[in-house]
Every structure is written in structure tokens, then in C-alpha cells.
Amino acid sequence: MNETPVNAPRPLVSCTIDGQEVRVPEGSTILDACTKEGIDTPTLCWAANLTPVNVCRVCVVEVEGSRILVPSCSRPVEENMVVATDSERVRTSRRMVYELLASSVEMDRSEPEVLAWMEHYGADPDRMGPVGERATVAQPVKVEDDLYVRDYERCILCYKCVEACGDDAQQTFAIATAGRGFDAHISTEFDKTLPDSACVYCGNCIGVCPTGALVFKTEHDMRQEGTWDQASQEVTTTVCSFCGVGCNLELHVQDDRIVKVTSPADHSVTSGHLCIKGRFGWQHAQP
16 A cells, blocks of 8 residues: 655744734744735745745845844744834835836836735835836847747846746756846846747746736737737636646636636646646637
């Protein structure tokens, strides 16, 4: 009889978050504890299916005894830790991060929750300088195939696409960070075009991008035409029929046509990641 291995239960750790005592398994992050308590915390570079890289700094919280604010997405909870997630210091820091990001890149196509957090904290990017002087504005959109496009004037260097292309999902390592300082940017090896790079067109980078720097070609074209209407789109969950793995697909449908495909991050098979067939192989389903 085959035995199913079961991990040993982890001891619980007690901490205080916003005045409330919380008990979470040892090794849990502050963000895990906040999620358990229903405390909303903004994130940009964090995703449930990726390794935290601690670069965006919008999830910072105040820990009693700590000289600096700490990233909640990667800081483990410690016994008797006292955390404040909505202090004036935290709010000021989060607002500043959003303002700095939005003053240098276009954030207009970011995920709705990103824009909602910017409004929540009263972020005013214009106070950092005129919009026309944004460092990344006016980059030409990279359209090299019919599957997806790269619009790097919206890239905030969150590294989520790099993680999804590398160790955390695809293991292709087709993209990475090139350059240093203000010249840092996401690039293929030797800045090759996508068709000439190691890219296998799984589209997992699109699935994790929070700002619209990486989008389906269908979405890009519809936005250019002014026909993209996310509010009217219906999302239907189904199972990919290309093989027997059992990946779940979320079909985004507008005007009775599939416009893009995603996968739920909490699905036990995909963890939000797909292959080229599941992500882009839906054209045969419609005229």
C-alpha cells in the first residue's frame, strides 16, 4: 500500500498586528498573517505562485523595534512581534512608492487593485514632475508576433516576469534584467527579438505582469481600436483539452469572442501557469 507523505505540523507563533493577537504557523510571513486576519495589503512584485523578490516596497509595514520599515511579503513572523500596517509612516511610504513609480512609467493599464490602492493613499505622481518627462515614456511598443506584445513604458521592474520565466515556473530563462541603475530594463538574451530568443511563448510572464507592460496581442489591438471593455467581459473556467494534464483555463469573453486566457493562481495543477497551447491556442474555438 502506497503511503502519502504528510508534513509534520508546524508550531504556532504569536504576534500582534494592528492591536490584534494573531497565531500563525512558524515560517509564515507577515503578509501571510495579514491575509489570515483579512487585512488588505498592497503588493506589486509579490504573487502567490512566485518567490518574493522584495523590490517594489509597497507592502512595507512597521515592526516595533525595527529601525526601518520591512517588506511584509518576505519577513517571517517572530514570537511576540508587534506590527503596524496602517501607521502614518507606512501610509507615507506606500504613497511615495506609488508616486515615484507612476512618475516614471505609465500606470494607466495596471491591474484595477493597483489603481485602487493609488487612489486610497492619495498618490499624486504629478508632484514629482511633468508627465511628459517620465523616463520610460515614448518607447516603441515591441510587436514581434501575433501572440503578445511588450510595452516597456509601463514596466516597473517588479521582476515577476523574470521569476515566472525562470526558476519559479517555466525554467526557460529567456528574459532577465539588463543594464544597471537608470538603464536597468527587462530584455531577452543579447536583446534578441522574441522569435530568435529562447522564449517558448508560454505567456506566463503576461499572467503575472501587474501593469500591462506585457499583454496579449488581442488586448493590445483592441485597446488601440478603443474596443477593449474589461467591465463587460465574462470569465468562464474550463479544462484545457490539448492534453491530459488537466490545466484549468479562465476564458475572458467579450462580445461572444475569447479575447485572452488566464489560469487561477491557486489551481493545484497549473498554479496559474500554462503552456503555449493553453494560453494562446483558442482561435479554433471561434470563427
